[in-house]
Amino acid sequence: MRVSINKSSIKGEVFAPPSKSYTHRAITLAALSEEAVVHRPLLSADTLATVRASRLFGASIEEKGDKLLVRGMAGRPGVPDDVIDAANSGTTLRFMTAIAGLTDGITVLTGDSSLRTRPNGPLLEVLNRLGAKTCSTRGNERAPIVVKGGIKGSEVEISGSISSQFISALLIACPLAENSTTLSIIGKLKSRPYVDVTIEMLGLAGIKIHTDDNNGIKFIIPGKQKYSLKEYTIPGDFSSASYLLASAAMLDGSEVTVKNLFPSKQGDKVIIDILKQMGADITWDMEAGIVTVRGGRKLKAITFDAGSTPDLVPTVAVLASVAEGTSRIENAEHVRYKETDRLHALATELPKMGVSLKEEKDSLTITGGTLEGAEVHGWDDHRIVMSLAMAGMVAGNTKIDTTESVSISYPDFFKDMCSLGAKIEEIPEE
Ligand SMILES: O=C(O)C1=C[C@@H](OP(=O)(O)O)[C@@H](O)[C@H](O)C1
Ligand SMILES: C=C(OP(=O)(O)O)C(=O)O
The missing domain is CATH 3.65.10.10 (Enolpyruvate transferase domain)
Incomplete structure (x- = not known):
């Protein structure tokens, strides 16, 4: 046009x-919970990619008036029946790649021609260290990405200079791992407010994250947690x-x-x-x-x-x-x-x-x-x-x-x- x-x-x-970032998080966290209502969501191409991906992992999401009614997967994402197409949305691709690390099988994630040029290397590397097996089909750390689930939790480091979405993604997935995870940020963390938004929303969903800001940034994420988002209105x-x-x-x-x-x-x-x-x-x-x-x-x-x-x-x-x-x-x-x-x-x-x-x-x-x-x-x-x-x-x-x-x-x-x-x-x- x-x-x-x-x-x-x-x-x-x-x-x-409504906020795009809060909507992505509310849908994702609701999908990991048992049952939740998201009021006044942003319904845009990017957030609809998160809705589709959450459904493929097993959530049921129904649009009713100005609300999304979510019956979630209660912390147990299933193996998707189809490829996850994150379309143009970096947030969707990164969040869902980490969630794929929790399944009992293999997930394939891709996106449009723009998303397929965007970097994911640090996220894939950390997921491997946490026990998943990831690869980029073209060997260039870009989507299409294949993830075999199996993250267990461990001590890992990640660069903060490319995208905070890698960190948000790990903060969302790791509370469901068996063991706790310590995520240390190397260098300065870019786009930090988005990580703060993630931690705020995780708190509302009953998830505990400890942030240690002395001597660089470290996130301590206890394992075996339970998501319990109930209701949220998007600002x-x-x-x-x-x-x-x-x-x-x-x-x-x-x-x-x-x-x-x-x-x-x-x-x-x-x-x-x-x-x-x-x-x-x-x-x-x-x-x-x-x-x-x-x-x-x-x-x-x-x-x-x-x-x-x-x-x-x-x-x-x-x-x-x-x-x-x-x-x-x-x-x-x-x-x-x-x-x-x-x-x-x-x-x-x-x-x-x-x-x-x-x-x-x-x-x-x-x-x-x-x-x-x-x-x-x-x-x-x-x-x-x-x-x-x-x-x-x-x-x-x-x-x-x-x-x-x-x-x-x-x-x-x-x-x-x-x-x-x-x-x-x-x-x-x-
Ligand atoms: O987590 C989020 O909701 C976002 C994080 C930011 O990306 P980076 O962390 O890649 O800078 C921002 O640019 C993007 O629009 C939304
Ligand atoms: C970069 C953006 O979003 P995403 O990373 O989710 O594609 C954006 O909205 O400007």
């Missing part, structure tokens, strides 16, 4: 979509909301209120501090869960460390493109291992709109200026598409392709933007 975008200002109220998603809030801040004449944004362990809530630091007119009523942004102020450049919050990089790159001065997005090498190499995608597309940008191994340096309309490529990547849409509303006269990819995390993105008055139209197929 392609859209054309003209200069816009946006006004009104929207409800932030709003700050990563998805970032496109609404940042657009309102950049567009003159805008005034947008986003509801359903309560304080949360989500790292991406720092988008509010980022916008404040850049000089935007933004207020957050934490008790009411309401963020209000008024556009029109000139934004200032920023230095942004992306270590903990990689998904904000496309949003911040576009903000930096219109800000006064030179911004730096640093500590961002892990952003290259997403649906696309997002540093390279941004470094390719934003200059088409007149942005002065330098790409280095783990950083982008962006000098703000006037954005020009252009035909840009969305790279089949939801976050690249949504951030380019923000830039298009500033520049006008912009066309973006592969826009159907917003279905991965924010299926109503264009509907919500248009309800606020954004001038975005679908271009009919030729």
Whole structure:
């Protein structure tokens, strides 16, 4: 799908979509429990991949109104009847690979052409050390992956520099192993807030994890535990909301209120501090869960460390493109291992709109200026598409392709933007 975008200002109220990360975890943990209800889940292409995978391991999941009713596998995942297709979702692939390590048989996991390029080496290596047998069919640590179950628990080390999803996956699977596991993180742990979200949700499901933060990070995971999630309501998603809030801040004449944004362990809530630091007119009523942004102020450049919050990089790159001065997005090498190499995608597309940008191994340096309309490529990547849409509303006269990819995390993105008055139209197929 392609859209054309003209200069816009946006006004009104929207409800932030439910969190993708919390939804993945709630479904997975409910599926490992006996019976649970997930209220207000995000139903998007990625979270539906987690639903399908959980069903293949033996959970029954029924959609009823705004709820998912889950009859789980009570800690005993079965051998799937079919290949698990995680589609475009890294979270699904990593979580389900670790769960496959608990079965009595063999599981095959794969995904779309993007997911089949993403790294899994450290996760596969640790699963082998824990007693499973894993291999990548092409011998390159990418999906397709084959896992023969058998994890028992042990002392293992894992790199924290590629993806926190490996650690979340092990934190979810290891409590069901026979023995306890000690997981030591080598180097700095990137995307740490996502691990904190996992541990928060595990706590709600009755699972105990001990975190030792002295002298590096170590997680101690007792074995033979029991999952007992009962009921959970998914909070709003700050990563998805970032496109609404940042657009309102950049567009003159805008005034947008986003509801359903309560304080949360989500790292991406720092988008509010980022916008404040850049000089935007933004207020957050934490008790009411309401963020209000008024556009029109000139934004200032920023230095942004992306270590903990990689998904904000496309949003911040576009903000930096219109800000006064030179911004730096640093500590961002892990952003290259997403649906696309997002540093390279941004470094390719934003200059088409007149942005002065330098790409280095783990950083982008962006000098703000006037954005020009252009035909840009969305790279089949939801976050690249949504951030380019923000830039298009500033520049006008912009066309973006592969826009159907917003279905991965924010299926109503264009509907919500248009309800606020954004001038975005679908271009009919030729
Ligand atoms: O665990 C999660 O829910 C996620 C972790 C992050 O990935 P990495 O840990 O690979 O950086 C993030 O980019 C992704 O969108 C969601
Ligand atoms: C990287 C993302 O998700 P995942 O790793 O689950 O594909 C994302 O949503 O930006």
